[in-house]
Amino acid sequence: MFQATHGAAAVTECVSKTPLMTDLYQLTMMQTYLARGMTERAVFEFFVRSLPAERRFLLSAGLEQVVEFLASLHFEDDELTWLEREGHADSRLIDYLAQVHFTGDIDAMPEGTVFFPDEPILRITAPLPLAQLVESRVLSLLHFATLIASKAARVRLAAEDRLLVDFGMRRAHGSEAGVLAARSAYLAGFDGTATVLAGKSFGIPLFGTMAHSFVIAHEREMDAFETYARNHPDNTVLLIDSYDTLEGARKAVRLAERLRGSGIRIRGVRLDSGDLATLSRGVRDILDAGGLGDATVFASGNLDEHAIRALLAKGAPIDGFGVGTRMDVSADAPYLDCAYKLQEYAGQARRKRAEGKTTWPGRKQVYRHYSADGRMAGDCLTLEDDPQQGEPLLRPVMREGRLLAPLPTLADAREHTQAQLERLTQTLRELTPGPSDYPVDISPALSELVRTLDSAA
Amino acid sequence: MFQATHGAAAVTECVSKTPLMTDLYQLTMMQTYLARGMTERAVFEFFVRSLPAERRFLLSAGLEQVVEFLASLHFEDDELTWLEREGHADSRLIDYLAQVHFTGDIDAMPEGTVFFPDEPILRITAPLPLAQLVESRVLSLLHFATLIASKAARVRLAAEDRLLVDFGMRRAHGSEAGVLAARSAYLAGFDGTATVLAGKSFGIPLFGTMAHSFVIAHEREMDAFETYARNHPDNTVLLIDSYDTLEGARKAVRLAERLRGSGIRIRGVRLDSGDLATLSRGVRDILDAGGLGDATVFASGNLDEHAIRALLAKGAPIDGFGVGTRMDVSADAPYLDCAYKLQEYAGQARRKRAEGKTTWPGRKQVYRHYSADGRMAGDCLTLEDDPQQGEPLLRPVMREGRLLAPLPTLADAREHTQAQLERLTQTLRELTPGPSDYPVDISPALSELVRTLDSAA
Known part of the structure; x- marks a missing residue:
């Protein structure tokens, strides 16, 4: 009415x-x-x-x-x-x-x-x-x-044309904040969000693959990757830092070889800890040498506009960023x-x-x-x-x-x-x-x- | 079900x-x-x-x-x-x-x-x-x-036994945050909140009287005070800092005299700006000299545990505090x-x-x-x-x-x-x-x- x-x-x-x-x-x-x-x-x-x-x-x-x-x-x-x-x-x-x-x-x-x-x-x-x-x-x-x-606009300026995804719902101040933060971030130029309800409410593109819990619930990291890839052939981004990031990248390469006959390709990897500048270069080299030149490197973990600008200034070969808590609570202000x-x-x-x-x-x-x-x-x-x-x-x-x-x-x-x-x-x-x-x-x-x-x- | x-x-x-x-x-x-x-x-x-x-x-x-x-x-x-x-x-x-x-x-x-x-x-x-x-x-x-x-507990420790009211809803991060912040503050020892929905949802005592807009919507401050007092005889706390705080306190005294025959008494005043330590002393003196010894002085405006502790350390005669933004967003963390x-x-x-x-x-x-x-x-x-x-x-x-x-x-x-x-x-x-x-x-x-x-x- x-x-x-x-x-x-x-x-x-x-x-x-x-x-x-x-x-x-x-x-x-x-x-x-x-x-x-x-x-x-x-x-x-x-x-x-x-x-x-x-x-x-x-x-x-x-x-x-x-x-x-x-x-x-x-x-x-x-x-x-x-x-x-x-x-x-x-x-x-x-x-x-x-x-x-x-x-x-x-x-x-x-x-x-x-x-x-x-x-x-x-x-x-x-x-x-x-x-x-x-x-x-x-x-x-x-x-x-x-x-x-206003915070997200700064992240967009720092990230230039890289993919940006809002990861902040869990530490946003409540559910309304989580959904409206996703909306504000998208308004300011983010490409999407992990928050499902923001996708349903506002039509914002959703992103998400796996958490560490998924990897460590499996006996072996490789099992986790392969199981996931076979179940999500169109969304195969592997979280590779649960144990050893470079070793994780090598497993991604081996998995890609193993899956070659099945038509499933590894679209990317995600890093969520450690020295992202150094690790991303190491990972990029391993992927390139292993025939995964078109697989993307996505980074997350305590990121904000300053961290992203610093990574790009160092030439870190990172194609996209997940930005969470520090944006969704506007931590510096x-x-x-x-x-x-x-x-x-x-x-x-x-x-x-x-x-x-x-x-x-x-x-x-x-x-x-x-x-x-x-x-x-x-x-x-x-x-x-x-x-x-x-x-x-x-x-x-x-x-x-x-x-x-x-x-x-x-x-x-x-x-x-x-x-x-x-x-x-x-x-x-x-x-x-x-x-x-x-x-x-x-x-x-x-x-x-x-x-x-x-x-x- | x-x-x-x-x-x-x-x-x-x-x-x-x-x-x-x-x-x-x-x-x-x-x-x-x-x-x-x-x-x-x-x-x-x-x-x-x-x-x-x-x-x-x-x-x-x-x-x-x-x-x-x-x-x-x-x-x-x-x-x-x-x-x-x-x-x-x-x-x-x-x-x-x-x-x-x-x-x-x-x-x-x-x-x-x-x-x-x-x-x-x-x-x-x-x-x-x-x-x-x-x-x-x-x-x-x-x-x-x-x-x-965790933030509100610090405010309670700082305020000792003074009245504490959550004023933070407007800058809390969304409605759920506003309501749940009121609940967390009450849990941690606050006496109540201004947030109406938190009163309805959790039975938390509600506090509130008037804003500056109420005072300045009237041609004269005294009109605002008297109108309010006659309409809210049991909840007469006057916001006295819209123009000149000490002059506001004198008006509270004059209004109390004018209302004497009606049975309405001035229960307190609120200060929301300026040097609260100095002003509260000046206000207290005016109230005491004017026969309003039992009227309370309530303070608000950018308060947190540090500001409250500093005010009490200076001996500011303040009986209660409204704590808003800095608590409801946990601004320092x-x-x-x-x-x-x-x-x-x-x-x-x-x-x-x-x-x-x-x-x-x-x-x-x-x-x-x-x-x-x-x-x-x-x-x-x-x-x-x-x-x-x-x-x-x-x-x-x-x-x-x-x-x-x-x-x-x-x-x-x-x-x-x-x-x-x-x-x-x-x-x-x-x-x-x-x-x-x-x-x-x-x-x-x-x-x-x-x-x-x-x-x-």
Whole structure:
């Protein structure tokens, strides 16, 4: 029903939709807003306050999940019963929640857009209680998807054109994180994931062959390899480091010879431990000398963008990488300092002045201009009604709860991302910590609004 | 049906139960196991390989979620249809999955038990394909719950007897992480959470009053406070830092005077920014001088165990803390180097020797002994059939898919945790990085098994 009414895409089952995924204070505040009739239009924007030292840019992600959450927003009877019984909502609030659905507007950057601190990537315009209700979950969805997409983009830059597969589900922070990390990684340019549910939910290509447990469950490593190859003739990538990696590579060669008559070929090997630069060269030599020149070498184990760049800089003959934990938890920057802030209420711009947490007020837009070679040259943060030169990055997505057009498919969003990454300057592409010199200018109109609000306070 | 058959607790809705929450290679390996008739009993153990530098001990958590996942293990028709259509399972594997349910044994440390590297906290004994199928999800559940419980225990140690509330849902990595982080924090001694769904799912006490958006949506801060107080007379904690914290405290005093006749009292104030040590003293003085001596001061904003310890060391008069992002993502150690490893197959101990990843083989048990004052004195890691002095930490939980006894309630597990934390040595209670001097001895029998396996290889 909500799909029909609001035109959203099919709701992804593996991502929680319950509106109880919120902070209690959203309900206590709503109750007071309703009691006092404070139901005029509010404008909230999501932005990141500052870059982690280890990031030079961010990649927006999670819009599809936000739209699905909002388009399907409703309370189940048992949720309302529980809220009332526990005293978390008075009868006026219960009545409101019983009929609530999303009637607001969304403007947002398309998924996979490069952005910088203070730039809103999503704006929600809705009656104050409604915009407040959804704060916690909108934050949760945009924060995590953006966190991982921003990390994965760096891995893609480091790996150049090598195959990249997400291996991180087991140490991602829960199932939703595992599935959404796979999605963010694919958006950012990964080729696939090991996470089965991400394949089913998002159509992301799946990769996977064997673990060490498979090898050591067999009496002899060669038995494990042969058994596997005969059972999976089209997906024969052997994990060769359970005992001795070079010896494992030699067994792969011997197995290929043994299987020659059967039409089964060894497509590749995987290394998951040890000095991958040295071992990959040794393995490559053994495969080449053994007639397996077209078999690929795939590497995994504690990898991230720095490890991959170092391996490629050493000329390691590795054709693909499995990247797991360090990407799926964004280990070097496991959270972003992001916020979803009230910028306007009842037509008036608002500004908090808590120490260290001042915000740019009003309904904002970001304009980007490019240099002659197509690279990004600078952004301008301004008010929505103050057009600037360049490309406006926030675009209308929903109006009064209705999707204006279908969201891009994940494949299309992935292409958009690749185009965005190609427009990064050389400085922005660096993986080392260091200040970005990318200019984000504040428009005179926005500066003037700040002065006006502060002098009136 | 699965509940009736297996006797598990009610399945928690907010935690995903689909068996597609797995890595593809579990399915490719299972297919080969089944094709080759490799269905004898396997023993897998979950353990952590090493402590992050920022941890001196770990706190086991997540057993309840593992038991719920296993007790309800089954595939839906649409999942099987999808696996078959995508070519991820042959007909033999589909037939197996169509009837699969958990028939294995579990031995585990009770939730909230202090443990150290190499000590298994959970053992699964089951036919090899079944034990393999559940690897990824068992890892995911134990890893995250343990990660956050271990972090939250440090926050509890730092906060001594102050009120502690989990505020981290918005930056937790997805909804499951938000809910399970609240659970792990409560297990470790927090008093409650802001996350509504965690209240509904686990009965954890909920806390929450107002955000800055509430204050700045009003024309005047005093209006926001009074409106809120009249609407929430029993939960009047005012957020006083939107503009000027000390001025906010004075408004709280004036509001209390104005409300005197109505019977509404100001129960406390919250500070969320600035120099909390200095501001809390200033606020305390204003409240005390204004007749609000019994109103509490609650602090939040970028807090963790170090910030809390520093505030209390400075004598900051703060009665409670909201701890969010840094706990819910375990920011200083966002993952554990954990594994779920095959230790025995068909009655024979197994051992991987991949570089840097050797494991202790066999079915193991951990014995703990205590000093005269009740503090932990040392552990012994040994084989299950080699009893030692001290308390065995792994206990039987399930046999042939049946729960032997109901799991402890969360309240009981929380009490167990407090008792465990009280038995920590002074060195283990330190929050600074530094090597633990806690002895974990390897028994002669286990050492001997390693020698035997390595010499036979």
